[in-house]
Amino acid sequence: MSSFVVALDVGGTSMKGGLVGRSGEIILTDRRVTPRDKGPAVVVEAIRSFIDELAVTGGGTPAGVGLAVPGLVTADAALYSANIGWRDVPAADFVPLNVPVMLGHDVRTGGLAESVLGAGRELSDFLFLPIGTGIAGAVILKGEPYGGTAGWGGEIGHIPVFPNGETCACGQIGCLETYASASAVGRRYSARVAATPATSGTPTSLATPASSATPASVASPAPLAVPVTAEQVAALTASGDPVAREVWDDAVEALSLALATYTLLLDPSAIVLGGGLAEAGRLLSDPLAERLQSRLTFREAPPLRPAVLGVRAGMLGAALLGWRAAGVPDAGATWPLDVLKSPRVA
């Protein structure tokens, strides 16, 4: 058997690829733009040539290929993705070589990596919750991601935490994601600052010249010229900015409701927080742990743990799928504890 697999994590913006050895050596990593605007056929072709290039760089035929893709997916086909636009693409269409291949759902494949190699290594049942542009979770049961009857599970970003709240981009009311995703935090802060008279507390660092010159009585509710990032809102929250604190607080409250619900339904041993918003560290996890416990009167809240694999989680999960496709189902179990720091071998 070949000594490496090709692993690919296909996102709406970029594709993260890698070659991963039998003992978890990350032989190389690479990245390509996802040509989503050119249509699904071009994306499939881009995946094929990326896999081919990676295999050539590896100097031979890989033992298997693993792919993490968004949307509805089985091990053998990418059934549907609103984001990329494809329907019913068989696994073999992605792979220019005659090697075994296995597909996985993007968030669940990241969850698999955290389960086998990351924060969940000692855990059997937990929630992997990456909080990024959107929010979706991987429900990990007995060490493996669970996607539900048809593969639509894990949509914790769209559970109604505030049933009479704001309308989400998905059309539903009060979704977690519309309060607590990294983009929601930035967007909601921008909207409040734009609607707030400049004299009443708009932080100087973010006020545009135009808005600080606008008299309070005619302050325009238009969004800020420069969108604010969740990272900036986190920094402003830490420095005591009242508008940022309100927005941060709403995100924490929404997350505490969603996690209380998850805890009561599924009794996880832990909740593993990842994605951009979790980069805020204890600014997020301290108040969240406190609010979560305050929502639970008759049971302990599960511990919150930071994810450890970062943006590599999807690619590493895809590597596990590639090894599973190659007939090595326990790949990962013996890999080094800190796979991200494993030496790159040529």
Added chain:
Amino acid sequence: MSSFVVALDVGGTSMKGGLVGRSGEIILTDRRVTPRDKGPAVVVEAIRSFIDELAVTGGGTPAGVGLAVPGLVTADAALYSANIGWRDVPAADFVPLNVPVMLGHDVRTGGLAESVLGAGRELSDFLFLPIGTGIAGAVILKGEPYGGTAGWGGEIGHIPVFPNGETCACGQIGCLETYASASAVGRRYSARVAATPATSGTPTSLATPASSATPASVASPAPLAVPVTAEQVAALTASGDPVAREVWDDAVEALSLALATYTLLLDPSAIVLGGGLAEAGRLLSDPLAERLQSRLTFREAPPLRPAVLGVRAGMLGAALLGWRAAGVPDAGATWPLDVLKSPRVA
């Protein structure tokens, strides 16, 4: 091997027992009061003698014993029940005979019965939701109930559906149970009628003489002298009573939120409704199905199905556990489709 097992469903009020044959014949059923007010040791002793009586009636030693009990439970021990008050009771303590025994959580054991013998026979992954005095669910995955890391899962009755809503008996805010359990529906109706001036729509059939004689301006907010049942509220709702409709509507709304959340997280193939409130049939399920779908913009709602085993679900699930304890893990798979109508044999 003996031709029958003893099955017992231990509730806070009563214990439902039965003898069930190898092919699902319900040989007999019986019932005892649970002497909960006399303390846990007396309850354990009552269970022992009930099992003994059932075995004697069966005319021999059973192949196994299955028990459904409330609280935290493993197959080998009843670890904790706030309701009954016991802690760490080994399975053998419940059984006066030297036969294999298996314990199960009460709601999950009922869910197992619905899965193997009832509404879930053709389903792999679903929610069993009995709506009675309280609300707890059985999360059924791959045909088997899932209780979470430590056995505290399925507490859907206490997820916060209205985060700024009414305080639940458990101390949490806005729990599903405090709006939608059968007792909540009766209690909330009674409270509204008591707080409403008799002249403005209190239904004659339920107004007490005292309250109908009270002038509007000094109407007492005390509860009705006779508590109203959920069944009565259902009948009043069907007949167009505005207060009943409001209370019913709140219950439906709370349930739709909880089921939307469950659906988004776990993508079940169906939701099986049981318990007292589900006796209302389409008065509950029609508006619930509609509200559930309206909360879900990007996916279909799973179908709602009525549970079919009624109050026997727990005892039948316990019979399955008894047969599993006896070394017949596939008991139930070949039992008659309509086990409740199977002929009783002597």
